[in-house]
Amino acid sequence: MENFDLLILGSGPAGLTAALYALRYNLTVGIIGGIPGGLMMESHKICNWPGENEVVGYELANKMKEQVKQQGAKFIFDFVEEILPDNEAWIVKTKAGKEFKSKFVIYALGTQHKHLGLAAEDKFIGKGVAYCATCDAMFYKGKITAVIGGGNSAMTAALYLADICPKVYLINKRADLKGDIVWLNKVKEKENIVYIPNNNVIDLTGEEKLEKIILQTEFLGQTEINVDGLFIEIGLEPNTVLFKTIGGELDEKNHIKVAQDMSTNLKNIFAAGDVTNGSNNFRQVLTAAAEGAIAADSVFKEFSKR
């Protein structure tokens, strides 16, 4: 069983930045995760990373990964399956059946965008289908777009798009939008937001890029609308099941409750990135990275006390 000073679970921006800082503190670091980059990999272009005008998600991810690799992190391409306490340390078991041990753990397993679950969905990612208006709206300036969802993120996405697009369809499977009254009012006021309630998206079509959304209403059958872009804003879910299993404390939206130093209620387990309720719940590559840095700094402070 391999030992590390610090085990990082998750290889998105939070995990990678935590590794970067921990390595500069001379700790040995193992990072368990899939393809490094996390949600960055889903972002066609990232325009709000300071210093990079427009960077393709996987390029930024790759730069971060290479940097961390050069500093000496060990990447374990695998998935966390179980976390077990072992005296003063933690043992992490992976899907591939390996075990790793460390006194300190940074839990940075992120969130995932809820997907519609349509077969055509993956095909159009970056080619008309996006999951983050803040990140990708600008690519659809002057185009016809649609947003799926019925909550605050769907409404704010629609409002954001409505400022730069001639027409924005807001498609909700329920009758009513649910969220802050400010957003509700603004959505109503916006003349170029076309609200389509009681509709399910059942298919996406197009040649190279997304062209049509196929909708279905109960009793009324199918309709289709032509769009250039579709933002799927039906929510994100934090990957906190494992954390909860070992007694970890979550907030009402299943994010890990963290203190200012990124500590959790579990001894020597820190958390960082989209999985936490930190950074005022503003989940960005940048804030995830910053939380990773703070978590690593806190680990180092604890480590130095030994």
Next chain:
Amino acid sequence: MENFDLLILGSGPAGLTAALYALRYNLTVGIIGGIPGGLMMESHKICNWPGENEVVGYELANKMKEQVKQQGAKFIFDFVEEILPDNEAWIVKTKAGKEFKSKFVIYALGTQHKHLGLAAEDKFIGKGVAYCATCDAMFYKGKITAVIGGGNSAMTAALYLADICPKVYLINKRADLKGDIVWLNKVKEKENIVYIPNNNVIDLTGEEKLEKIILQTEFLGQTEINVDGLFIEIGLEPNTVLFKTIGGELDEKNHIKVAQDMSTNLKNIFAAGDVTNGSNNFRQVLTAAAEGAIAADSVFKEFSKR
């Protein structure tokens, strides 16, 4: 008087990133500050910026500035002198005598190097007295220099100077240096660093340029040493005087008390970067940038409620 949706005070990583996010929310943004980059400009190389293996401080600063400029921020090369409430808005007066108005302000004025507080100190700034070895060491190549301070920044400054100067005095008011063991060992090994403990600098003298440092030791009285350059490395203090003047709440170390959303106790004034007590007081380019993003997001949420 020029109006903006948002006025950002300070053009370091926090201010620049706040601008980046606010511009992407389509707000009009004015940034008041000196040369963009803040403390990044003083950093020879930044090694813990995610995605950049080693980046020269001013290069990263320049990239951030260009990005923000392209997005349409208005840079006001000037210094904030006064902040005044004006009904539901704030008026900011600058050193050059201009006035700007905005409902929302992000206060990101960072920190500055502590001064000794000697009458002669200001007289010799740029004429023998400096506060940043990374920036100014080269002006003293081949000369006799001194560093005042007892921590990591004093030690690294002394080490940096020792490579290019025949003799470097390291003057500490305490008996022992305090900081990372790596630096302590290196300082001990360097033969041209002369360590002077238990001494206070009580005066600086010279005709046109700094020539002598007057030291005082308890019981032993005064001595003087001849130097060409003096680097004052006794720490950083937040630029919060203006904020305090208008009733802003500070913590015990004079940093601005911020909530998770970077709001302060003053209505519609948010704060970000080294000037705040956020990010677990871990002050990095990265955490400053993240705080800027969070502050801009909070401003946008308030702005949208109007």
